[in-house]
Every structure is written in structure tokens, then in C-alpha cells.
Amino acid sequence: MLHNKLVTAVPHVAGLNPKKFRTAKMPGRWLMNPNRNILDYQLLTNFLMLSHTERRELAKQIGTSPSQIIDDLMGIQKGNDDILARIKNITNRNPFLNFYI
Secondary structure (H helix, E strand, O other), X not given: OHHHHHHHHOOOHHXXXXXXXXXXXXXXXXXXXXXXXXXXXXXXXXXXXXXXXXXXXXXXXXXXXXXXXXXXXXXXHHHHHHHXXXXXXXXXXXXXXXXXX
């Protein structure tokens, strides 16, 4: 929900819509929408650049608090850091994989 609100509330680089820019192009028809589960973390972190009043208003619109959104963003970042550390550990053990990553 925050992602959808930020798409309309925050000005975008070069006027590009981040949802359209990140849309997966898949051949054929699918029973589910793969684009629905893709979030732009860079767009989500724009929440941190908003003024205190804008943060509070945006959080209120989606039924949460600014502190909860910030906690969630920190959790996502921690998860990303853990995944990247695991990938680095794997590539350190097998130098051949560095070619592909």
C-alpha cells in the first residue's frame, strides 16, 4: 500500500513511472499477476526523505504509523544484507561463480 501511495505522491526521476518501469514482461497469459509482488525498494526509501508531516499523513492514509514503516524498511534492508552476505560467502568458496555474479 505504501508503494502505491508513493508512486503518486513522490516526483519521479525523468518523469518515469516506477511501477511501469519495473514491470516484468512475460510472454503468454498467466493465472496470477507477477508484477503485483514486485516492490521498488528505492521508491520505498523515498518515504524517509519526506517531511515529518508528509510521513505522518501518508502513514495515516494506509492505516499505520511512520515508525512502523521505518521499522519495516529497516527489516527489508537487514534481509537484503543477509542475502548478499550469503552470496558473497558462496562465491568466496567457489571463485568460478564470481564470473556469473
